[in-house]
Amino acid sequence: MRIAVDAMGGDLGSELPVRGAIAALRKREDVEIVLVGPRDFLEKQVAEIIGDSSGISDRLFFEHATEVIGMDESPVEAIRKKKDSTVMVGFELIRNAKADAVISAGNSGATMAAAIRKLGRLKGISRPGIASFFPTLKEPVMLMDIGANVDCRPQHLLQFAIMAASCSSLLNGIDRPRIGLLSIGEEASKGNALIKETHALLSSGPLNFIGNVEGRDVYKGDVDVIICDGFVGNISLKISEGLAEAAMQMLKTEILKSWRAKIGYLLIKNAFVRFRERLDYAEYGGAPLLGINGVGIICHGTSDATAIQNAVFVAADMVQHRVNDGISQTLAEYNA
Amino acid sequence: MRIAVDAMGGDLGSELPVRGAIAALRKREDVEIVLVGPRDFLEKQVAEIIGDSSGISDRLFFEHATEVIGMDESPVEAIRKKKDSTVMVGFELIRNAKADAVISAGNSGATMAAAIRKLGRLKGISRPGIASFFPTLKEPVMLMDIGANVDCRPQHLLQFAIMAASCSSLLNGIDRPRIGLLSIGEEASKGNALIKETHALLSSGPLNFIGNVEGRDVYKGDVDVIICDGFVGNISLKISEGLAEAAMQMLKTEILKSWRAKIGYLLIKNAFVRFRERLDYAEYGGAPLLGINGVGIICHGTSDATAIQNAVFVAADMVQHRVNDGISQTLAEYNA
Numbered sequence: 001m002r003i004a005v006d007a008m009g010g011d012l013g014s015e016l017p018v019r020g021a022i023a024a025l026r027k028r029e030d031v032e033i034v035l036v037g038p039r040d041f042l043e044k045q046v047a048e049i050i051g052d053s054s055g056i057s058d059r060l061f062f063e064h065a066t067e068v069i070g071m072d073e074s075p076v077e078a079i080r081k082k083k084d085s086t087v088m089v090g091f092e093l094i095r096n097a098k099a100d101a102v103i104s105a106g107n108s109g110a111t112m113a114a115a116i117r118k119l120g121r122l123k124g125i126s127r128p129g130i131a132s133f134f135p136t137l138k139e140p141v142m143l144m145d146i147g148a149n150v151d152c153r154p155q156h157l158l159q160f161a162i163m164a165a166s167c168s169s170l171l172n173g174i175d176r177p178r179i180g181l182l183s184i185g186e187e188a189s190k191g192n193a194l195i196k197e198t199h200a201l202l203s204s205g206p207l208n209f210i211g212n213v214e215g216r217d218v219y220k221g222d223v224d225v226i227i228c229d230g231f232v233g234n235i236s237l238k239i240s241e242g243l244a245e246a247a248m249q250m251l252k253t254e255i256l257k258s259w260r261a262k263i264g265y266l267l268i269k270n271a272f273v274r275f276r277e278r279l280d281y282a283e284y285g286g287a288p289l290l291g292i293n294g295v296g297i298i299c300h301g302t303s304d305a306t307a308i309q310n311a312v313f314v315a316a317d318m319v320q321h322r323v324n325d326g327i328s329q330t331l332a333e334y335n336a
Numbered sequence: 337m338r339i340a341v342d343a344m345g346g347d348l349g350s351e352l353p354v355r356g357a358i359a360a361l362r363k364r365e366d367v368e369i370v371l372v373g374p375r376d377f378l379e380k381q382v383a384e385i386i387g388d389s390s391g392i393s394d395r396l397f398f399e400h401a402t403e404v405i406g407m408d409e410s411p412v413e414a415i416r417k418k419k420d421s422t423v424m425v426g427f428e429l430i431r432n433a434k435a436d437a438v439i440s441a442g443n444s445g446a447t448m449a450a451a452i453r454k455l456g457r458l459k460g461i462s463r464p465g466i467a468s469f470f471p472t473l474k475e476p477v478m479l480m481d482i483g484a485n486v487d488c489r490p491q492h493l494l495q496f497a498i499m500a501a502s503c504s505s506l507l508n509g510i511d512r513p514r515i516g517l518l519s520i521g522e523e524a525s526k527g528n529a530l531i532k533e534t535h536a537l538l539s540s541g542p543l544n545f546i547g548n549v550e551g552r553d554v555y556k557g558d559v560d561v562i563i564c565d566g567f568v569g570n571i572s573l574k575i576s577e578g579l580a581e582a583a584m585q586m587l588k589t590e591i592l593k594s595w596r597a598k599i600g601y602l603l604i605k606n607a608f609v610r611f612r613e614r615l616d617y618a619e620y621g622g623a624p625l626l627g628i629n630g631v632g633i634i635c636h637g638t639s640d641a642t643a644i645q646n647a648v649f650v651a652a653d654m655v656q657h658r659v660n661d662g663i664s665q666t667l668a669e670y671n672a
Contacts, residue, residue, distance in 0.1 A: 135586075136582065137582050137585060137586065147520055150520065150527065150528040150529075151528045151529050182571060183567075183571075184483055184486065184566075184567060184570040184571065184574075191486065191567065192486040192487045192565075192567045193486075193487050195567075214571075214574050215570065215571040215572070215573065215574025215575035215576075215577070215578060216574040216575065216577050216578035216581075217578060218575055218578055218579075219575075219578045219579050219581070219582035220578070220582070229528075230520075231519075231520060231527065231528045231531075231568070232567070232568060232571060234520040234551065235518060235519075235520065235550075235551040235568060235571075235572060236551070236571060236572075236575050237551065238520075238550050238551025238552040239551035239552065239554055239555075239572050239575060239576060240551075240575060240576075240579050241551070241552050242551060242552035242553060242554055242555045242556070243554075243555050243576050243579055243580065244579065244583065245552075245555070246472065246473050246555035246556070247580065247583060247611075249473060250471075250473065250611055250614050251607070251608075251611045254607035254608075254610045254611045254614075255604060255607045257607065258606070258607070260603045260604075260606075261603060261604045261606065261607040263600075263603050264599075264600040264601065264602070264603025264604030264605075264607075265600065265604060266600070267596045267597060267599050267600025267603070268591060268596075268597045268600030268601060268604060269600075270594070270596075270597065271587070271590035271591045271593065271594070271597040271600075272587075272590075274590045275583075275586055275587045275590045278586050278590075
């Protein structure tokens with residue numbers, strides 16, 4: 001499998017994507033990487049980072065791209081103007097069968113727009129979306145959509161359910177993933193108009209729909225997939241990130257108030273680090289674009305090398321398990 | 337000021353509301369309490385709880401009510417059938433000028449429905465809503481609506497902004513509260529159709545609207561008021577509660593893995609308790625119903641005595657600062 005990594009995406013420069021890609025190559029021998037960006041610059045950077053390139057240099061390639069889309073650029077305008085941008089060149093590689101997947105920590109709207117422009121939608125899917133993994137007390141849960149589609153109709157949410165369930169099933173080896181619909185009460189009568197109509201649609205189909213789940217149940221881990229529109233999903237994700245960060249800061253403030261607590265903190269430190277890792281979305285390997293005719297993964301703009309490495313692994317798994325074939329098959333079953 | 341407390345609301349029986357009411361009486365001498373519920377039962381319970389009733393017994397009253405609305409009952413049906421329920425009797429007290437406010441930890445939909453039935457809406461307000469305080473790294477922020485109105489039009493969100501800003505201004509002594517609109521990006525172009533239209537409405541008025549705020553900014557405390565529809569608000573609240581709970585559990589799991597961390601935990605314990613208090617919504621004193629012709633406060637079904645006590649304080653402050661007059665005045669300024 002050959003994974004194209006946008007080496008210039010993200011807020012923190014090219015070093016972290018490059019380090020992440022190299023780490024992935026070292027850990028998985030079935031993976032090849034194409035770094036997309038200014039070739040000379042990247043070749044030099046790679047040489048600096050890896051003293052000993054044995055075992056990976058024959059699986060590391062470069063694809064020249066001269067432009068970068070900024071985080072604040074309008075996606076549609078940016079991909080029209082910057083034909084030689086890293087994301088456009090990346091998805092062109094998939095179109096020409098020179099790569100199997102693209103990973104970018106850059107402008108996520110532009111990544112989605114470039115994917116649709118270069119690869120098109122999967123047959124039967126009207127709105128591709130973005131799925132994301134949330135940590136829970138049990139296994140991570142897949143939430144979709146986290147921001148691509150802010151105004152949705154019930155039919156769109158149904159398609160998100162079909163896509164996320166297929167992806168979750170194939171990636172995690174779950175036979176019939178439990179699907180929940182994010183709402184404000186468990187009863188079918190609870191929710192806004194969109195949710196009530198979607199509840200009816202999901203109830204009548206062949207999917208393993210277990211009903212509404214409330215916000216407080218998201219982190220319990222009793223479902224495999226949670227469906228919502230992109231507005232609600234994005235706010236759910238961001239509010240969780242914000243709370244996790246604020247909570248750590250509040251706890252630190254409390255700890256610094258006494259010397260006993262400070263000593264306690266030193267003894268507890270490793271537990272804290274492991275806890276942060278569990279909460280840290282970086283660990284969960286990026287957000288798959290679902291519904292496009294290929295494999296694309298969006299990473300957080302502040303992704304570190306581990307996050308990029310894990311995104312490469314998720315991309316490789318998606319290619320290996322033919323997630324898009326699974327989606328098409330589930331869609332056909334639903335329509336039958 | 338006379339505050340009516342629904343003594344039978346909540347998941348945990350009547351003891352906690354009664355204890356909370358008594359605690360409030362002991363701490364604030366300008367407050368009188370009416371406990372609403374089965375009189376004989378409540379009188380006996382009060383006698384058991386307070387050995388020495390000196391200083392408060394002349395400010396504690398009882399109002400007989402024979403029915404209780406269950407947490408899962410349909411609000412509209414319940415208030416129609418149970419005319420002698422604690423919440424209906426409570427708001428009747430306000431209508432007859434025998435109380436200034438009602439507090440209930442019972443079925444929140446029924447409390448809202450009873451308030452509207454007995455007191456009606458404030459003039460010019462089409463949709464009363466529920467506001468709630470969120471803890472932040474700075475001062476608590478008021479978020480509205482947290483669940484009363486799941487399908488909103490821009491005009492409703494504008495009214496939420498007017499109501500929450502007036503309430504926040506009078507309760508917290510803030511001259512012109514900073515109002516943010518919950519969305520998925522700071523730019524006016526970011527959000528769903530409802531948010532974009534509301535952004536335009538809020539921008540043109542006299543309110544101190546500072547633009548969109550993202551989910552990750554909710555806990556930073558850089559705004560005083562955050563506006564959203566009741567579906568998004570309820571999910572934001574519940575997902576935060578769920579994450580806070582899950583985070584504490586994950587941290588505990590990590591700590592229990594080593595003896596060093598266990599010792600550290602003992603040293604750090606007080607800091608933990610204070611941290612929990614900051615995150616604990618109970619501390620923030622319930623959720624004001626705004627837009628009704630009177631003062632009503634909804635408490636969490638699992639409220640402890642401290643939460644009820646704090647809700648009494650918030651209710652007393654709302655009466656004292658004439659929040660409803662403030663709302664009517666801001667509404668008039670907006671329309672002028």
